Amino acid sequence: MILIMKKLSFYGLCFVVLLSSCVKKPAPEPVGEAKFRALNATSGSIAQDVYFNSNKVNIAPLAYGQVSAYQTILSGPSYFGFTDNGSTIANIEIPRAVKIGEHITVLYYSLPNGSKNVGFLVDDMVAPATGKAKVRFVNLNGFFLDRFSVQLVGGAPIVASLPYENSSAYAEVDAGATFKLLAQGLTSDPLINANIQAGKIYTFWVDGTATELVTHVMIQN
Structure with missing residues (x-):
């Protein structure tokens, strides 16, 4: 009985080794x-x-x-x-x-x-269309309780409503475009003139106070 048990154990061990060699590891x-x-x-x-x-x-x-x-x-x-x-x-x-x-x-x-x-x-590092620039806006003003929108001066809104701790999608605009930030509770509507140049990609981040929006700009390229 002892010899048979040893033999069975040996065969079982071989089976485990062979099986484990067939298991594929994730790439x-x-x-x-x-x-x-x-x-x-x-x-x-x-x-x-x-x-x-x-x-x-x-x-x-x-x-x-x-x-x-x-x-x-x-x-x-x-x-x-x-x-x-x-x-x-x-x-x-x-x-x-x-x-x-x-x-x-x-x-x-x-x-x-x-x-x-x-x-x-x-x-997004993809270049804008010829003659255009790309812009987006980020709301980092936690003191201002309302959302704000962004409007092209002399044109249509490009950001409808931007809540705190959110960013807008990119929008393509003409070179030289200027923008206004619009919201209830502001002491004035900030005008943004960043000397927008064709081919460039801009991120405007906004902080400030409970009654004021202050805009800063980063250029990606």
């Missing part, structure tokens, strides 16, 4: 280059150091309103963080999966209660 996720840039949109903040996957990015500290150049990274699950210049204590760190070939803008901004947040914009 690893492909990895490639992507790009990101960072914006400090937190008014009154200390200049920020930027971290990617817990490693400090080799760029100058970003003061309020400053945006970095695009940095090349590898795609895949990632973490983006911000610290006060010279500190290693994160003000915030947020995960995001980055796709191959993707261009993203990482926004560091404050919530109305003073806590910090990070948002991500996917940047």
